[in-house]
Amino acid sequence: MIIGKSAMAGTLESSDAQVTVEPSENGLELEISSSVMNQYGRQIRATVMQTLERLDVQSGKVTVVDKGALDCTLKARVECAVYRSNDIKDALPWGGAIV
Amino acid sequence: MKNAVGREIPDEILALTGKEPFQGNHYKDGVPFRRAAPIIRPVMSNDHSKMVKDIHEALVKCHAHNGMTVSFHHHFREGDLVVCMVMKEIHKMGLKNITLAATSLGKAHDDLVPMIEDGTITRIEASGVRGKIGEAISAGKLKGLAIMRSHGGRVRSLVTGETKVDIAFIGAPTSDDYGNLRGIGGKTNCGVLSYSYVDGDQAEYVVAITDCLVPFPNFPAHISMTRVDYVCVVDSIGIPEKIATGAAKPTTDQRKLMMAEYCTQVVVNTPYFKDGFSYQTGVGGASIASTISLTRIMKERGIKMGFGVGGLTKPMCDLLDMGMVRLLLDTQAFDLDAVSNVINPAHHRITAGAYANPFNKGAFVNRLDYVILASLEVDVHFNCNVVVGSDGVITGAQGGHPDTAQGAKCTIVICPLLQGRIPAICTDVTTVTTPGESVDVVVTDYGVAVNPNRQDLLEALRKADCVPLKTIEELRDIAYSIVGKPDPLEFGDRVVGIIEARDGTIMDVVRQIKPKE
Amino acid sequence: MNPNLKRLRRSMMFLNCQKPALIKDPYIYSPDSIMLDLEDAVAEREKDAARYSLFHALREIDYRGVERVVRINGLDTDLWQEDIRCAVAGGCDAIRIPKTETGADVKRVEAAVQAAEEEFHVEKGRTLIMAALESARGVMNAYEICTSSPLLFGIALSGGDYTKDLQTSISGTGVELMGARQHMIIAARAAGVQCFDTVYTNLNDMEGFRKDVETIHTMGFDGKSIINPRQIPIVHEIYTPKPKDIIFAEKVVREIDTKKAQGIGVFTVDGKMIDIAFYDGAKRTLALAKASGVYKGDL
Numbered sequence: 001m002i003i004g005k006s007a008m009a010g011t012l013e014s015s016d017a018q019v020t021v022e023p024s025e026n027g028l029e030l031e032i033s034s035s036v037m038n039q040y041g042r043q044i045r046a047t048v049m050q051t052l053e054r055l056d057v058q059s060g061k062v063t064v065v066d067k068g069a070l071d072c073t074l075k076a077r078v079e080c081a082v083y084r085s086n087d088i089k090d091a092l093p094w095g096g097a098i099v
Numbered sequence: 100m101k102n103a104v105g106r107e108i109p110d111e112i113l114a115l116t117g118k119e120p121f122q123g124n125h126y127k128d129g130v131p132f133r134r135a136a137p138i139i140r141p142v143m144s145n146d147h148s149k150m151v152k153d154i155h156e157a158l159v160k161c162h163a164h165n166g167m168t169v170s171f172h173h174h175f176r177e178g179d180l181v182v183c184m185v186m187k188e189i190h191k192m193g194l195k196n197i198t199l200a201a202t203s204l205g206k207a208h209d210d211l212v213p214m215i216e217d218g219t220i221t222r223i224e225a226s227g228v229r230g231k232i233g234e235a236i237s238a239g240k241l242k243g244l245a246i247m248r249s250h251g252g253r254v255r256s257l258v259t260g261e262t263k264v265d266i267a268f269i270g271a272p273t274s275d276d277y278g279n280l281r282g283i284g285g286k287t288n289c290g291v292l293s294y295s296y297v298d299g300d301q302a303e304y305v306v307a308i309t310d311c312l313v314p315f316p317n318f319p320a321h322i323s324m325t326r327v328d329y330v331c332v333v334d335s336i337g338i339p340e341k342i343a344t345g346a347a348k349p350t351t352d353q354r355k356l357m358m359a360e361y362c363t364q365v366v367v368n369t370p371y372f373k374d375g376f377s378y379q380t381g382v383g384g385a386s387i388a389s390t391i392s393l394t395r396i397m398k399e400r401g402i403k404m405g406f407g408v409g410g411l412t413k414p415m416c417d418l419l420d421m422g423m424v425r426l427l428l429d430t431q432a433f434d435l436d437a438v439s440n441v442i443n444p445a446h447h448r449i450t451a452g453a454y455a456n457p458f459n460k461g462a463f464v465n466r467l468d469y470v471i472l473a474s475l476e477v478d479v480h481f482n483c484n485v486v487v488g489s490d491g492v493i494t495g496a497q498g499g500h501p502d503t504a505q506g507a508k509c510t511i512v513i514c515p516l517l518q519g520r521i522p523a524i525c526t527d528v529t530t531v532t533t534p535g536e537s538v539d540v541v542v543t544d545y546g547v548a549v550n551p552n553r554q555d556l557l558e559a560l561r562k563a564d565c566v567p568l569k570t571i572e573e574l575r576d577i578a579y580s581i582v583g584k585p586d587p588l589e590f591g592d593r594v595v596g597i598i599e600a601r602d603g604t605i606m607d608v609v610r611q612i613k614p615k616e
Numbered sequence: 617m618n619p620n621l622k623r624l625r626r627s628m629m630f631l632n633c634q635k636p637a638l639i640k641d642p643y644i645y646s647p648d649s650i651m652l653d654l655e656d657a658v659a660e661r662e663k664d665a666a667r668y669s670l671f672h673a674l675r676e677i678d679y680r681g682v683e684r685v686v687r688i689n690g691l692d693t694d695l696w697q698e699d700i701r702c703a704v705a706g707g708c709d710a711i712r713i714p715k716t717e718t719g720a721d722v723k724r725v726e727a728a729v730q731a732a733e734e735e736f737h738v739e740k741g742r743t744l745i746m747a748a749l750e751s752a753r754g755v756m757n758a759y760e761i762c763t764s765s766p767l768l769f770g771i772a773l774s775g776g777d778y779t780k781d782l783q784t785s786i787s788g789t790g791v792e793l794m795g796a797r798q799h800m801i802i803a804a805r806a807a808g809v810q811c812f813d814t815v816y817t818n819l820n821d822m823e824g825f826r827k828d829v830e831t832i833h834t835m836g837f838d839g840k841s842i843i844n845p846r847q848i849p850i851v852h853e854i855y856t857p858k859p860k861d862i863i864f865a866e867k868v869v870r871e872i873d874t875k876k877a878q879g880i881g882v883f884t885v886d887g888k889m890i891d892i893a894f895y896d897g898a899k900r901t902l903a904l905a906k907a908s909g910v911y912k913g914d915l
Contacts, residue, residue: 009668037490071583
């Protein structure tokens with residue numbers, strides 16, 4: 001999937017993450033800041049990368065502001081931002097690209 | 100060298116401080132020492148005035164100099180104005196290399212950071228450090244070491260002469276012109292002056308700073324004129340509303356209420372819960388809620404408390420007013436209700452020394468049946484960390500945690516399993532502040548773990564079938580299964596602080612954090 | 617038959633799917649069911665976001681045996697079908713239909729659920745249905761709704777919308793809900809399904825809440841919808857059989873078992889006339905006592 005336009009999902013509340021995606025020509029740029037960076041930065045990056053891979057996003061600027069979200073929340077926010085950037089809301093691939 | 104809680108204490112730190120590594124709670128029990136005595140300047144003439152016109156004059160008269168140690172109390176908590184007021188004057192005089200020996204430092208002292216950066220303050224001794232100073236120390240900005248010691252440990256370091264205070268500044272809600280000080284009766288009341296009592300005894304110079312001068316004698320004095328050299332009147336010494344840092348209202352958060360209920364069940368189903376039992380608790384929402392639910396069961400069973408001790412809150416004062424506790428022994432008021440309750444004749448002031456100094460011929464903490472504590476982290480060895488955040492930054496204070504935990508027959512630590520994504524129950528705490536041998540029961544929202552050293556308590560709780568019992572390892576595993584196993588923190592090599600055990604040995608060291616990319 | 621049709625549902629707690637902090641570990645409060653909400657609690661522009669959260673929560677969070685019901689958006693929206701696909705693919709235990717008016721509404725949802733089970737290879741009949749009645753018409757059609765689908769385990773009153781439809785409002789006395797409650801519990805029992813009461817929204821009045829739960833417990837309701845975990849212990853306390861009731865139920869079951877073998881039909885326990893008609897009730901008391909952790913016997 002491509003990043004069609006800028007889109008955002010999530011909040012800055014505790015246990016949540018705010019994910020912003022923007023179109024970009026320079027491949028995948030990932031920027032993460034987190035309240036738990038020192039202990040979970042590596043795992044957050046891995047989860048976000050895996051989610052983008054499954055959605056087949058190869059190019060775009062992805063910014064994650066994490067407030068201690070669990071992996072399930074990180075995935076949900078990344079997916080939501082990516083699908084929003086393409087205005088897709090129905091007939092989603094539950095259990096397929098979204099897993 | 101590895102100490103008794105398995106922490107590596109670098110040899111150069113042992114050499115630099117002349118300290119020994121921690122060797123267990125009872126290492127110094129019964130070991131004789133000579134009490135240090137300060138230099139005193141007697142006042143014999145009947146026309147001597149102790150009044151000074153401002154802090155500058157006080158500093159000059161007390162021979163303020165480079166490299167001196169100045170001390171303060173933290174009874175005004177987040178509302179303190181005294182430390183910054185005095186340090187600004189010291190800074191203005193261009194003095195350098197100062198050791199700041201406060202009973203605790205917090206957000207009220209964020210303004211001191213530039214003085215750390217420019218070398219005015221080069222060493223800090225405190226129960227702990229919250230706010231920007233903690234961040235500055237962890238970033239390596241303090242030239243010397245920060246020494247974090249418990250309230251009891253601080254008194255010990257003063258009476259052994261390890262810490263030699265040149266000038267003690269005592270913020271006093273009321274003072275007369277001869278230095279009789281009280282924690283009440285003024286416009287910025289903190290109730291008691293327990294932490295400063297030892298400074299009065301052991302400092303070379305003692306300066307009272309007040310915003311309410313009252314006629315002589317200000318009596319009964321909490322700290323006597325016999326200890327005070329000078330009295331300085333200023334506009335304001337503190338902000339009363341900030342003494343109570345939240346938590347005054349009973350919590351409605353079901354998670355905290357659940358932990359409070361587990362805690363109460365642990366108390367009432369262990370053998371020390373009988374008429375005349377002794378008890379200390381803290382300011383957290385769960386601690387306060389558990390005092391309230393404990394009160395209910397005490398009434399049902401006709402059991403009264405013998406004494407309550409430590410920092411006090413409204414629910415403890417309510418117990419006194421209801422006649423449910425024989426007396427309260429107060430070292431600190433956590434809310435304004437506790438400040439005003441000081442007038443109850445069974446509400447007694449005690450000094451931080453009587454409360455917790457391990458080098459007394461006995462302290463009140465030794466006679467505690469129960470203490471309810473909180474913790475940032477607890478590990479599978481039951482070690483607690485109350486000073487350093489899971490991100491490696493200094494962010495809390497030992498307070499009376501290690502003192503009461505060692506003293507009490509049943510030490511209960513309340514701690515939610517997760518703080519956001521951070522597992523509070525973990526394999527190894529970031530920094531050990533209270534050794535696992537002092538900790539008996541850990542109460543979380545996911546269940547209750549009993550230290551395997553305390554089979555007696557475990558058996559009592561098993562029989563009562565009153566709380567979901569888990570092993571501490573099970574709790575850790577649940578936490579990790581939810582949030583993932585945390586990566587180990589990366590620290591720099593430099594040691595920026597030490598966590599001192601009650602007896603003056605080294606419990607752990609705090610290293611500089613690696614700057615985030 | 618799905619064994620979960622008759623499971624214990626004293627407390628059914630609503631949680632906003634859009635709030636990660638709420639859905640990450642509600643099981644510590646031990647509700648019997650959670651109702652993960654895609655409908656009213658979720659803002660219109662976050663409807664999509666709530667689904668992704670729901671899906672991953674269902675897949676990845678271990679709710680430790682707590683039943684996971686999903687409240688979908690109303691059948692008058694264009695959201696409910698995708699809601700069902702998401703919930704069923706995630707593996708939820710049941711779908712709660714809001715604003716149910718007729719048996720046909722249930723049939724539409726049943727068809728969508730079955731299609732989703734097939735699409736996502738979920739075991740057929742695994743996903744149950746409950747219907748919330750939120751209007752006078754829905755309440756009038758209660759029996760028809762209760763008997764509309766073998767997947768339907770129960771009906772629930774939604775008092776806020778229902779009282780608006782009656783042109784009144786929640787008074788705190790329960791007077792305005794009396795008719796609906798009475799009608800619904802009768803319909804549910806006649807159809808052999810469960811019946812659940814509406815939420816109590818005033819969290820500052822825990823005594824009022826207690827009285828409300830006592831009322832619906834006496835009326836025969838199986839449980840109550842919950843909006844805050846603080847309400848759970850009160851519901852469970854009221855639904856926990858009293859010691860004397862447990863002892864009596866135990867005697868009844870034992871006596872009926874032995875007397876039946878001896879061919880005796882009617883006899884007395886503690887001076888009360890007992891026959892086989894008491895058997896199911898006594899069994900239910902013991903099951904409830906067991907679930908509440910106050911009965912550890914072998915019956």
